[in-house]
Amino acid sequence: MIEEKKITDIAEELNLLLEEDKEKAIKDYFCSLKLSDQIYLIDHLPKEKKIRIFSLLTIDEKAELIPEVDEYSMEVIIRSLDADTLSKIADSLEIDEAVDLIGEVREHRRDTVLNKAKRAEHIRALLRFGPDTAAGIMTLDFLSLNGEDTVKTAQEKLRKIREQEEFKYIYIIDDYGKLSGYVTPWAILTSNSEKILRDLSKPIYSVPADLDQEEVIPIVTDYDLLQVPVVDEFGKLIGVITVDDVLDVMEEEATEDIQYMGGLRNIESAFFPPRRSFASRIPWLYIKLLSALLAALVVGYFEDVIQAFIGAAIFMPVVAAMGGSAGTQTLSIIVRAIALGEVRYQDVKGILWKEIIVGFYTGLAIGLGTSLIALIWKGNPMFGLVVGLALILNHLAAALFGVLLPVIMDKMDIDPALTSSLFLTTITDVFGFFALLALTKMILT
Amino acid sequence: MIEEKKITDIAEELNLLLEEDKEKAIKDYFCSLKLSDQIYLIDHLPKEKKIRIFSLLTIDEKAELIPEVDEYSMEVIIRSLDADTLSKIADSLEIDEAVDLIGEVREHRRDTVLNKAKRAEHIRALLRFGPDTAAGIMTLDFLSLNGEDTVKTAQEKLRKIREQEEFKYIYIIDDYGKLSGYVTPWAILTSNSEKILRDLSKPIYSVPADLDQEEVIPIVTDYDLLQVPVVDEFGKLIGVITVDDVLDVMEEEATEDIQYMGGLRNIESAFFPPRRSFASRIPWLYIKLLSALLAALVVGYFEDVIQAFIGAAIFMPVVAAMGGSAGTQTLSIIVRAIALGEVRYQDVKGILWKEIIVGFYTGLAIGLGTSLIALIWKGNPMFGLVVGLALILNHLAAALFGVLLPVIMDKMDIDPALTSSLFLTTITDVFGFFALLALTKMILT
Numbered sequence: 001m002i003e004e005k006k007i008t009d010i011a012e013e014l015n016l017l018l019e020e021d022k023e024k025a026i027k028d029y030f031c032s033l034k035l036s037d038q039i040y041l042i043d044h045l046p047k048e049k050k051i052r053i054f055s056l057l058t059i060d061e062k063a064e065l066i067p068e069v070d071e072y073s074m075e076v077i078i079r080s081l082d083a084d085t086l087s088k089i090a091d092s093l094e095i096d097e098a099v100d101l102i103g104e105v106r107e108h109r110r111d112t113v114l115n116k117a118k119r120a121e122h123i124r125a126l127l128r129f130g131p132d133t134a135a136g137i138m139t140l141d142f143l144s145l146n147g148e149d150t151v152k153t154a155q156e157k158l159r160k161i162r163e164q165e166e167f168k169y170i171y172i173i174d175d176y177g178k179l180s181g182y183v184t185p186w187a188i189l190t191s192n193s194e195k196i197l198r199d200l201s202k203p204i205y206s207v208p209a210d211l212d213q214e215e216v217i218p219i220v221t222d223y224d225l226l227q228v229p230v231v232d233e234f235g236k237l238i239g240v241i242t243v244d245d246v247l248d249v250m251e252e253e254a255t256e257d258i259q260y261m262g263g264l265r266n267i268e269s270a271f272f273p274p275r276r277s278f279a280s281r282i283p284w285l286y287i288k289l290l291s292a293l294l295a296a297l298v299v300g301y302f303e304d305v306i307q308a309f310i311g312a313a314i315f316m317p318v319v320a321a322m323g324g325s326a327g328t329q330t331l332s333i334i335v336r337a338i339a340l341g342e343v344r345y346q347d348v349k350g351i352l353w354k355e356i357i358v359g360f361y362t363g364l365a366i367g368l369g370t371s372l373i374a375l376i377w378k379g380n381p382m383f384g385l386v387v388g389l390a391l392i393l394n395h396l397a398a399a400l401f402g403v404l405l406p407v408i409m410d411k412m413d414i415d416p417a418l419t420s421s422l423f424l425t426t427i428t429d430v431f432g433f434f435a436l437l438a439l440t441k442m443i444l445t
Numbered sequence: 446m447i448e449e450k451k452i453t454d455i456a457e458e459l460n461l462l463l464e465e466d467k468e469k470a471i472k473d474y475f476c477s478l479k480l481s482d483q484i485y486l487i488d489h490l491p492k493e494k495k496i497r498i499f500s501l502l503t504i505d506e507k508a509e510l511i512p513e514v515d516e517y518s519m520e521v522i523i524r525s526l527d528a529d530t531l532s533k534i535a536d537s538l539e540i541d542e543a544v545d546l547i548g549e550v551r552e553h554r555r556d557t558v559l560n561k562a563k564r565a566e567h568i569r570a571l572l573r574f575g576p577d578t579a580a581g582i583m584t585l586d587f588l589s590l591n592g593e594d595t596v597k598t599a600q601e602k603l604r605k606i607r608e609q610e611e612f613k614y615i616y617i618i619d620d621y622g623k624l625s626g627y628v629t630p631w632a633i634l635t636s637n638s639e640k641i642l643r644d645l646s647k648p649i650y651s652v653p654a655d656l657d658q659e660e661v662i663p664i665v666t667d668y669d670l671l672q673v674p675v676v677d678e679f680g681k682l683i684g685v686i687t688v689d690d691v692l693d694v695m696e697e698e699a700t701e702d703i704q705y706m707g708g709l710r711n712i713e714s715a716f717f718p719p720r721r722s723f724a725s726r727i728p729w730l731y732i733k734l735l736s737a738l739l740a741a742l743v744v745g746y747f748e749d750v751i752q753a754f755i756g757a758a759i760f761m762p763v764v765a766a767m768g769g770s771a772g773t774q775t776l777s778i779i780v781r782a783i784a785l786g787e788v789r790y791q792d793v794k795g796i797l798w799k800e801i802i803v804g805f806y807t808g809l810a811i812g813l814g815t816s817l818i819a820l821i822w823k824g825n826p827m828f829g830l831v832v833g834l835a836l837i838l839n840h841l842a843a844a845l846f847g848v849l850l851p852v853i854m855d856k857m858d859i860d861p862a863l864t865s866s867l868f869l870t871t872i873t874d875v876f877g878f879f880a881l882l883a884l885t886k887m888i889l890t
Binding site for chain 2: 158186248254257259269284286289303307317318321333334342343344347351366377426433
């Protein structure tokens, strides 16, 4: 969290202008702000004000801002714009940003917008790859030279390109556009001018256009690359993924893992309006309710045990909380290790065995402590034993399912983070209550 | 998880050789493997075998491998090596890797090792910054030129440096070593040779040496930088952080957030030995036990209510599970938004208000469903009402604490991820049981 007084003053001033609805004053004030403040304001203002401000901007101003605002704001704004404006915005965006924009337009309007846009065919071709693929995150802004060029020719060609953009890599292609390697400006700068590029060229990793964006991350981190070229099925260079795109993907995937494990099924921004948050959370809460009723059924089944021995009801929260805690600890280690590719299938047996050992000893340690407390509280040594045993069993279940659930999910090609602690805690609740109440029944009644 | 059959065969073969303890065969086989397989094997073998293999390698082979293995393996291996070997390894490492290595040597041996090392003073100076600071993750491998040099001179100087390394940025410093900006090889390549570098130089963001590594991330992502120069208190350039270091930091911080929220206090690798995992988890489980006893106390206080109305005990797990789920959903959104810097203090009021609205409506929806189930199950409309009301109240508490806990932690400069769902669920457990049992007492008995 960054402490910033200024943005509150800016927001206040803008809100005043919006209330007075002075078009020109709003526009002038907004356009005088720096981009990061503009983005912040659009992201944080209510829906109507987002739309109002956006309606006052020119096409170029819209095009500058729209790729930067958050997903929800983008959706709201796109819905408020007509097809004509959208196609004009698409025309003034870089091609990869245009693809993202058109991708956000609802499907029934998409063709109308595309038909007015200049690069409709190109956009359509790129849209066919999903937004979460290598092609979906690549940029088309790269430089390639023919491998037969000499360093001298290359230097001349480079001098002619008077773009602001500075290329870190120059890709070497053959006569058919097939990627064969890369050189850096540095290499061209420091090499003998008679050499040909093919001889300077170094091999480079490339990825297929339809690769899942998540799988690009280890390629970049393991090989410390700044760019990964993307090739089509014929090996032709069609774009590059730069490391800042990879940083964005990494941020996105970490958010996904954290929110999935927190029991959300659709990634949420903190600034979603209440209605949207409600709609996204309630289905999952109902599923959780159904599974929680399982735990209630177990308790209901042992109604007579509780009535005969009320202490069991008192220690129910302890058994549930401890099993949930131990399971969640294991789960968060395993989910993360799978996401980072540290755990492979051949490791599962060893890890499972290790977690069961840890589960047994933590269960023993916590079980001993709790049985002592139960003994003092209820004055019944046998009840202390029951609570302790239930805790050991629940820790073992927590270890078992904490490892197996995410591994099985991964095997079924479901994101292991979706296992989530909430799902696991249903299991530890059911198992823990059953162990506690069944043992109480067997030993105490 | 990457499906890879080969590595199991490799591991098996190596294990066979290790069992037969054929020194030369082990070494030859291990050294014939590619680096990524070597790393994988060292990380996954038991302690004694890690040490055994390492003992057979030459200093250079050790130096190549040691910066890449995981933290636990590094610790084990360092402990197995004598001061002489360690100092020789440090000598053949890049200076930043040498600093990391010496940083891992236990303090009572550190001076002995350093005194034998060649760059002892330099390493000591860098060690003074913690490993989690900008200086701790920077590399010393950068290129700087004086701003008064001409493009021609620069080109000549660059041609003379026949290093393999390819520099993406050339830093421009003044006569006192103070950083003033940067140029790229590209700019030097495409500029008139009479120009002086100062005129080509572009301004650049730099960070102070003692900045927390986490705060480097937004600088790199917001400005799409590939390198961030690090300066000392006089503005003198002392190193650069490259984007692959930032990727590592990001990965580390995401792991930290996920494991912290999962209820771990010390970051764990899935391959920690059981003893170490036990030691790292048990203190926190004991704290959790103490807080779970609070929930047990609440239940104990209402013992008579449960005895009079056993249905209350049956719906305890439901109220606890739903409050915990709703709270964890809110928590994971807020913790992540704070980590990404999306939420600032002025936003807290709005977000709190929003979450309370969402909490009320989800509580209402779940409460209605549950009260219906309670009505059917227990045939008592008043009890259905009690369960429904308890659920609404618990969802409100979940929303309130799901927002406030991480915000308060952040304000106190504690990582908000340490709030963790486990901590929050204690609150929702206590609050939920209290609401359910107190309402049962008031309305039903």
